[in-house]
Amino acid sequence: MHLCLENHSKNLVTLWQGKYKGLDEGSESYCIPDNVWEIIGKETALAGNTIPSSFGCHTPNIWSEKHLFTAEDWAFWMVHIAPYVLRNHFNCPKYYKHFMKFNSILKRALTKHTIQYSFTEQDLDELEQDIVEYVKEYEIIYYQFSAQRLSTCPLMLHVLLHIPYDIRNNGPPCNNWTFIxxxxxxxxxxxxxxxxxxxxxxxxxxxxxxxxxxxxxxxxxxxxxxxRRDMDVPSRYEQLFKKSAFISANSIYADLISFLRKPVVQQYIPDLSIRKKIAKHLTTSFGGSIGSWLDILLPTMPCWAKVHIGNGGDLIRGAVGQMTGQRAFCDASFVRYELHADANAHRPRAKEKFVRTVYYGCLKYILQCTIPPNPISKNTEPEIVLLAVVTTCGTQGRDATLELTYFKAVTSYIEIVDLASICAVVGRIRISVVDPQWAIVDCSGSWARTVFTDDSLAAGVDVSQRSEL
Known part of the structure; x- marks a missing residue:
């Protein structure tokens, strides 16, 4: 924590702001002008309104409120916000590429928001090589091998080289960090x-x-x-729905359970366009025609505003359940959902080839659709299908956990997908003033998020063993 977040990250930002111990840029030009930092600070501060609170605290303005940054703020800013707000703001691309190497090191080893619990020897070899390259480039850019600039190489820079060695001897960094x-x-x-x-x-x-x-x-x-409440037991505001036999074949996360949360409109009447999309979705999954499904569907169905994904998943608030007014809030309506899409859909005569595809969109609400017994789906008892009404973002199938992902605006196109296809809540950041666009902040992926809980007095804890430790 103190090595990379409270020290090195802070030093990097101070260097980019031209305020590091009275030093100038020397033979390089890595400083970002003050007027650009003002824009970066505003983008950072406003990002808190469109990033779910489950991702962490509201990040302060990096330009005017840097003194308020905690280690958690530095971690989230360096890993998730900085890659977007710093892009195209350096005079030379090599400075941004150098920072992204540090970003990659943080993601794999050191931050509170992305934890890697296991490392192979190959992982450690690659991490060690990346750190060595990063430190060498840092010396070229900031130290410049000048005695007058020796203060740019504090002890913390050298300690970075010891991270792979420490992991080999002590295990993953989360076992030894000082957050606890x-x-x-x-x-x-x-x-x-x-x-x-x-x-x-x-x-x-x-x-x-x-x-x-x-x-x-x-x-x-x-x-x-x-x-501590069992997260897989519904509260009095929630209704539990287990896996349905009617989950579409193109849904990837079909084994997840869902906790639908109030508010709810029990006798919601979807308009004809939504009913047609539901019918088309059921036609794709179970056959039949759109007209046949329109006749089968009930005229009313419960409409839920929030959903909590079971098995430790996220709490998602649909757009209809978001607070309105002047008060800032943390928007938790944008989601990541994954489907098996036909790569040959544009070739009618080609054989179907389904590939896993990542999509992002804004969850509007959830429909609890009851399918009566019918000859098309061949169910003998009424079955419940949970459908998510989503407005899509034009991300062209990019995965924000692997690459920087942008979209111009939320499209007007409404898509109906199985609720089981939604796997995580995501945040977004508004970037640029001249040509504004949105950047996706996705904290899912191959890492885990840290949640600190006080288990010392929870039921099931062997207190006698705890007192002996």
């Missing part, structure tokens, strides 16, 4: 009530916590302590 210790220290700060005797207050706070653990352990009070 920082959170513990943060929990102790409210206990300091006396400026004269702060350490006495800290000791008393920890002594009281030990007393609490001992009382819980001695009198077996675990079941009376606050419990």
């Amino acid at each position: 210790m920082e959170r513990w220290c943060g929990s102790l700060l409210p206990a300091i009530k006396s400026r004269k005797e702060p350490f006495t207050c800290l000791a008393l706070r920890q002594y009281q916590k030990v007393q609490l653990f001992e009382v819980v352990n001695r009198y077996n009070l675990v079941e009376l302590m606050p419990q």
Whole structure:
């Protein structure tokens, strides 16, 4: 945390702003003008309104509020925001390419928002080679092998070279980082009530916590302590829907369960255009004609505004469930969904070739469609199909976890997909003023997100073993 986020990341931004220890650019030209930094700062601050709160705290303005940045802010900015807001703002592309190497190192090894739990020897060899190349290029660009610029090479730059060695000896960096210790220290700060005797207050706070653990352990009070809610059990505001036999064959995440969350309109009447799209979707999945399905579909169906994906998935708020007004909010309506698309769809006589394709769009709402018994789908009992009404983004099948992904605007085209096809909530950032476009922030992929929870008093914890540690 302190190595890459609190030190090296901060030093890089200070260098780009031309404020690093009174040094100029020397023989290079890596500084970004102040007027451009003002734009970058505004884009960073406004991004918090269109990035889900589950991704982290609202990121401050990198230009005027850099002093408010925490390690978590630095992590999210360097990994997810900086690649977009810094692009095309350097005088020479080599500075941006050099930064993207550091971005790749952060993604694979060090940040709180993208954790890699396992490494092969090949992964570590590649990481070590990338770090060595990054440090060498850093010395050429910023140090320039000048004694007057030696301050650009602090100890933290050299320590980067030791990261692969430390992983080989100590395991993934998330096993050794200081985020947990920082959170513990943060929990102790409210206990300091006396400026004269702060350490006495800290000791008393920890002594009281030990007393609490001992009382819980001695009198077996675990079941009376606050419990963390099981994320796969619906709350009173949610309704659980397990896997349906009517999930389309082109859905990839067909095994996910869904928790539909209020508000809900029980007797929602979709307009004719939506009904036709639903009929077309069912025709593609089960055969028949659009007209036949229009006759089979019920005239009303419940319309839900929110969904919580089971098995540790995201909470997604449809566009109809978003707050309106002047108050800023974290938009959680944009989603990533994946389908098996026919690569030969434009060739009618060619054999079907289905490939996994990534799409992004804005979830409008969810329809709980009940399919009555009918000869087309051959169901003998009424079956429920959960359908997502999505307005698409023109991302041309790009995957934002692998490459920078942009779109101009949300299209007016409405697509009906199985709710099981939606796999994650995503954020977006508005980039540029002259030719504005949106950039996708996708935190899914091959990494995991960190969630800190206090399990010390949760039910099922063996307190006697915990007290012995």
